[in-house]
Amino acid sequence: MLSVNLGPLSLPMGHLLLLFAFVVALIAGAMAGRREGVPIAGTLADVFLVALLTARIGFVALYFEHYRDDLLGIIDIRDGGFSVLAGVAGALALTAWRMRRHPRIRRPLAIAMTAGLISWGAIAGLIALMEQQTASLPQASLATLDGNSVQLSELAPGTPMVVNLWATWCPPCIREMPVLEQAQKDNPGVAFVFVNQGEQPETIRRFIQEQELSLTNLMTDFGGSLGRTTGSHGLPTTLFYNAEGRQVNAHMGELSNATLAHRLEQFEAP
Numbered sequence: 381m382l383s384v385n386l387g388p389l390s391l392p393m394g395h396l397l398l399l400f401a402f403v404v405a406l407i408a409g410a411m412a413g414r415r416e417g418v419p420i421a422g423t424l425a426d427v428f429l430v431a432l433l434t435a436r437i438g439f440v441a442l443y444f445e446h447y448r449d450d451l452l453g454i455i456d457i458r459d460g461g462f463s464v465l466a467g468v469a470g471a472l473a474l475t476a477w478r479m480r481r482h483p484r485i486r487r488p489l490a491i492a493m494t495a496g497l498i499s500w501g502a503i504a505g506l507i508a509l510m511e512q513q514t515a516s517l518p519q520a521s522l523a524t525l526d527g528n529s530v531q532l533s534e535l536a537p538g539t540p541m542v543v544n545l546w547a548t549w550c551p552p553c554i555r556e557m558p559v560l561e562q563a564q565k566d567n568p569g570v571a572f573v574f575v576n577q578g579e580q581p582e583t584i585r586r587f588i589q590e591q592e593l594s595l596t597n598l599m600t601d602f603g604g605s606l607g608r609t610t611g612s613h614g615l616p617t618t619l620f621y622n623a624e625g626r627q628v629n630a631h632m633g634e635l636s637n638a639t640l641a642h643r644l645e646q647f648e649a650p
Contacts, residue, residue: 393507397503398500402428404496408491408492408495409424413485416485416488420485423489424489426474426478428471430471433470434467434469434470434471435463435466435467435470436457436462436463438462440454442642446637447638453638458552458633459635459638460631460632460639472493515610517621517625518532518609519532519533520606520609522599522600522601522606523600523601525600532606535571535573538623539623540570540620541570541572541620541621541625542570542618542621543575544572545575547576547577548579548584548587552616552634556634556635560574560635561593563640564596572595576599576600576601577606578601578602578604584598610630616634617630617631618632618640620644620647622647
């Protein structure tokens with residue numbers, strides 16, 4: 381499952397896991413802090429914010445070449461570009477510093493951080509393992525803009541594939557289209573497939589012409605079956621499959637040049 385619907389909102393599973401881990405840390409810290417007579421909710425909030433900040437800084441540092449011509453993109457976190465290792469390092473560094481300065485919070489803060497990290501790591505690892513074992517290229521029947529039926533697995537057998545679920549009414553889909561268009565040109569060894577969700581061919585053709593886009597493998601999915609099959613409840617969603625047809629990654633939300641480059645690295649030869 382890539383996302384969860386909460387009323388009108390569709391939230392990526394990774395974000396929900398992070399919030400869940402933070403809540404677990406708050407509960408564990410509150411229980412331990414009550415016994416010590418020390419409140420640590422504020423400290424945990426600081427650690428959480430520093431983790432997000434350092435995770436973003438770490439990601440930007442790794443892929444700065446893609447932000448060089450778009451410095452404002454550095455603060456646009458809608459692309460989901462975060463470095464997990466940098467974030468964990470930042471959280472642990474601030475935790476160690478606070479423990480050193482305030483000895484009374486050492487025990488409750490250590491308990492809270494341990495509970496949060498274990499809950500996040502265990503659930504994220506379990507989900508990743510389940511997806512790795514079960515996620516494969518869906519046997520989805522799509523249609524070309526000319527109305528011809530085609531199976532997704534028939535488009536580029538034996539080739540890494542990037543499948544983008546999108547719609548013309550979706551603003552982040554529109555913003556990321558030039559990024560995907562350029563990536564399609566720069567990565568001839570990867571098949572890019574653009575699967576429109578629920579719109580008519582005339583609407584898609586008009587959109588492509590107005591946006592002056594040059595895309596191959598434009599498909600339609602009138603019933604939105606591909607999104608349901610892959611567990612995506614929001615647009616845009618981009619799925620990454622290796623040459624054997626196994627799903628190796630997924631991204632819900634707008635892609636930037638940096639986040640797409642990060643995802644495409646898994647297709648590079650070792």
